Amino acid sequence: MNTAVQIASDVQHGASSAVHELANAMTAIGERNEELHVFLHVDEEGATRAAHRVDAAVARGEHAGALAGVPIAIKDNMCQRGVPTTCASKILEGWRPPYNATVIDRLLAAGAVPVGKTNLDEFAMGSSTENSAFGPTRNPLDPSRVPGGSSGGSAAAVAANMTPLAIGSDTGGSIRQPAALCGLVGVKPTYGLVSRYGLIAFASSLDQIGPFAKTVTDAATLLEVLAGHDRMDSTSLPEPSPSLVAHVNDGVVGKRVGVVPELIEGADDDVVDAVQRALGALRDAGASVVELSIPELRLGLSAYYLIAPAEASSNLARFDGVRYGLRVDGVDVAAMNEATRTAGFGDEVKRRIMLGTYALSAGYYDAYYGQALKVRTQMINAFARAYRDVDFLVGATTPSVAFAFGEKTSNPLTMYLSDVFTIPSNLTGDAAISVPFGYGEAHLPIGVQLLGPGRSEALLFRAARVLEVADGRS
Amino acid sequence: MSSPLRREDVAHVAKLARLSLSEAELDRFTEQLGQVLEHANDMNSLNLENVVATAHPFGLVNVVRADEVRPSLDRDEVLAMAPDAQDGRFAVPRIMGEAP
Numbered sequence: 358m359n360t361a362v363q364i365a366s367d368v369q370h371g372a373s374s375a376v377h378e379l380a381n382a383m384t385a386i387g388e389r390n391e392e393l394h395v396f397l398h399v400d401e402e403g404a405t406r407a408a409h410r411v412d413a414a415v416a417r418g419e420h421a422g423a424l425a426g427v428p429i430a431i432k433d434n435m436c437q438r439g440v441p442t443t444c445a446s447k448i449l450e451g452w453r454p455p456y457n458a459t460v461i462d463r464l465l466a467a468g469a470v471p472v473g474k475t476n477l478d479e480f481a482m483g484s485s486t487e488n489s490a491f492g493p494t495r496n497p498l499d500p501s502r503v504p505g506g507s508s509g510g511s512a513a514a515v516a517a518n519m520t521p522l523a524i525g526s527d528t529g530g531s532i533r534q535p536a537a538l539c540g541l542v543g544v545k546p547t548y549g550l551v552s553r554y555g556l557i558a559f560a561s562s563l564d565q566i567g568p569f570a571k572t573v574t575d576a577a578t579l580l581e582v583l584a585g586h587d588r589m590d591s592t593s594l595p596e597p598s599p600s601l602v603a604h605v606n607d608g609v610v611g612k613r614v615g616v617v618p619e620l621i622e623g624a625d626d627d628v629v630d631a632v633q634r635a636l637g638a639l640r641d642a643g644a645s646v647v648e649l650s651i652p653e654l655r656l657g658l659s660a661y662y663l664i665a666p667a668e669a670s671s672n673l674a675r676f677d678g679v680r681y682g683l684r685v686d687g688v689d690v691a692a693m694n695e696a697t698r699t700a701g702f703g704d705e706v707k708r709r710i711m712l713g714t715y716a717l718s719a720g721y722y723d724a725y726y727g728q729a730l731k732v733r734t735q736m737i738n739a740f741a742r743a744y745r746d747v748d749f750l751v752g753a754t755t756p757s758v759a760f761a762f763g764e765k766t767s768n769p770l771t772m773y774l775s776d777v778f779t780i781p782s783n784l785t786g787d788a789a790i791s792v793p794f795g796y797g798e799a800h801l802p803i804g805v806q807l808l809g810p811g812r813s814e815a816l817l818f819r820a821a822r823v824l825e826v827a828d829g830r831s
Numbered sequence: 832m833s834s835p836l837r838r839e840d841v842a843h844v845a846k847l848a849r850l851s852l853s854e855a856e857l858d859r860f861t862e863q864l865g866q867v868l869e870h871a872n873d874m875n876s877l878n879l880e881n882v883v884a885t886a887h888p889f890g891l892v893n894v895v896r897a898d899e900v901r902p903s904l905d906r907d908e909v910l911a912m913a914p915d916a917q918d919g920r921f922a923v924p925r926i927m928g929e930a931p
Contacts, residue, residue, distance in 0.1 A: 455908040548888050562887045591894035592887075659871040670848060677849070679921050684914030690926045695849045707850055712864050714844040715836070728874050730884035735877060737885060770866045786888025811889070 358385075361427045361521040361575040365468065368426030369415060375408035375426030375470055382428035382472050385519045393495045395513045397433050398441045399473035404428070407470045414468070422468030423582055429464060430514035430523035433474035434481055435566070436555040437461050444557050445489040446479045448701025449682040458555020459587045460524060460566055467582040472520060475510030479703045480673065481531055481559045483507050484772050485765065488705040493762065496539060498801060502759040505535030508569070512539040515569050522579050523569040528559050529661055530754075530779025532567045533791035537754035537804020540793045542576040542821060544568050545779070547811040548786035549594040551580075552587030560668035561592075563661075563783040572831060573792065573822045577601040580814065594812075604815045605822045610643035612816070613747040619654040620752025620778055620806070627797030628753045635794050635805040636751055638827035639820060647747050653732070653739040654781055660732035661780040662773055663716045667726050669706075670713030676701065708769060737785045744810045749817060753778050754791040754804035778806060788814050792821040794828050836865040 358381075359367070367373035383401060390396055414421040431437060434444045436454035438461075443449045457465075464471060478488035486494040486509030496504040497517035504513045508525025512535035515523050525532040527545040536543025544567040551566045558564060568579035578601075585598035616636055621629050640646055678684035678697030685700045687693035702710070716725035743750065756775055765772040782789040788811065791804040805824060807817045825831060841861045845852050852860065910916040915923070 452912055455904050455912065588896070653877070656874055656877065659874050662867055663871055674848075678914060679923055680909075680913055682914070687924060690923050691849070693924050695851055698849050699851045702850070707852075708860060708863060710848045710850065711841060711844045711860060712867060714848045715840065715864070715868075718844060718847065725868070725871065727884060728879060729871075730886055731879040731882040732874050732877065734882050734885040735879070737888065768866070769863050770870060773867070784888070 358518040358521055360572050361424060361570065362578055364427050364521060365423060365425045368411065369421055371415065373426065375411035375468070376405070378426045379404055379408040379428055379470055379472065382520050385517065386472070389497065389517050389519070392500065393497055393513055393517060394492055395475055395494055395510050395517060395519060396430070396473040397443060397445065397476050397491055397510070400440050400471065403440060404470050404472045407465060411468045411470065422466065423578055424464065424522070425468035427469050427522060428472045428520040429469045430473060430475045430511050430520045431461070431471050432477055432508050432511045432523070432525045434477060434526060434557045435460060435524070436557070437471060437474070440474060442474060442557070444480045445477045445491055446701065446703070446706070447490045447683060448676045448697070452682045454555070456555065459552035459589060460583050461555065463582055469522070469582070475508070475514055475523065477510055478507035479706050480557070480669070481507040481526055481528055482669070482705050482709055484530070484534055484775055486510065487762065487766055488703060490703050496759050498540060499759060499799065502761050502801070503538065505538035505755075505759065507531040509535050511569050512536055512541055512543070515539070515541055515571060521571065522575060524566055524579070524583070525569060526556055526564055526566050527783065528563045528665060529783050530776045532569065533754050533779050533789060533804065533806060534776065536569055536791045537793070537802070538759040540802030542570050542573055542793070543791045544576055544580055544814070545782055545789045546580060546584065546814060547594070547788045549592050550814070551583045552590040552593045554587055554589035558672040560665040561672065562668060563665055573818055573825050574602060574605050577605055577818045599812070599815060601815050601818055605818050607819045608642055609639055609820050609823055612644045612749070612820070614639050614644045614646050615649050615743055615747035615750040616646055617649060617651050617654070617743070617750055617752055619651050620750065623777070624753045624756045625758070625797065628755070628757060628803055631795040631797065631803040632751060632753050632805055635824055638824055639751065641827070642823045649743055649746060651739050651743055653735050656732050657736055657780045657784055658773065658777050660729040660736070661776070661784060662712070663725050663729040664733065664784070666709040666713030667716045668713070670710045670717065673706065673710055705769070733784050736781060740781065740785050740787060740810070749807055749809040749813060749820060752806050752808065754806040758797045758799070758801035758803060782808055787811050788817055790817045790821050792824050793830070794824050836861055836868055
């Protein structure tokens, strides 16, 4: 499959058309969607309209946008007007949003063609898509294994060559981890870089929308389209979209790379080996490697699994059977609320709501939620200290390559522990990228993670590009 | 903060969160949530006494704007997606008991 940049160029210059590219995507979806369960809804009608608009713009001699005619998959926790949006939950089954998320408007304005809504762990809570109320997604590279999560469907769409691009959301690693497990570039942008308007909230202080792509340049192109201030999201940064693509090939000469033991400890040997080789590649490209330690990093997992559920318990209170989605009748409003939520939410969502409610409840607030917020401060300070000595950090994205179905579902804590390397960037609000680098067990891809301070995307893309070239990917 | 999670704690938070749990679910969730809270005790290894809490990564301040009328969502379109609506409003079951 061509890259998104190539497709947009072909469509703009008449070598291809948006309608033709959409037909290719539909064929690929038709071939494997049943087997892999990537899309919860394919919007062929809406996509066809969008593709015709792009082709008409090209025919009029207009610039049709940076993503002209590029099919893209949308994680099903983002609102698209009139298109079923479920969060992979029974509680929203059948709901069609009356508005577009800002990212959808930006994609359409850039000529992209949204083809459908992808599977996820219910309300983005999970690391394997096994928590989807509609059944898991399979990893296109090995269907006996998970694609990662929570944005597993979006990762699988790109890995299975259904679409060259996808968007996901990352609250604790939900873009980077599936990107690593499916051999893709995945970006968790700086908090506030991309508007969250129309992203159905899980943990508002941690959630961030970002790209999936096969190449670094495609990912940077997509992020430029998504980023930028939005008056509909008061947490969005008050600045225009950064220039990323123009600098992708600028290299890392003279940059200082930090290697942190806490970002690889506990990882499998094949993963540790990939990180070491990535460091070697960055050194060969002219960067200097500095060893440092961030002991606070180990505590991120505990803080995260109190903060995220606390915010979720508040955010998910809106699903009460009144305004949208499921309603199960009861004798009065309270009974209706309880019957609706009990029938509508799956086990993992219930666990997180209860954990968050407990952490916020009288008598436990200081010991759990309050304590977690202080750890978050310590984490922010520790990373800020590290970034005085280095320009960016390198570590593993995940402790292992893609794991098998059922391997971590019996004990929720085991699943949570697999997020240890990705959680810190969400707590600090900083930027991070997972880039494929080499292969491990069973010839499955390994993701190397690049972490930088807020607004460091341009530098992280440059480093990711160095690794892409060193890995022989282009 | 090492207080082990009790079954009645889980029953209490389920009630607060408007969820009803079976006896078997109560047992299972008590064990699973207890493990997560136990893991969280590692936060006690830090001295956090004088640390300020962070609820948001970039220290949000209120955003204010002029009170201008702008287009909003279409009421009929929103209500069409609601489980029940009546007279331009969301409709719910009664909220109080029968009249005496």
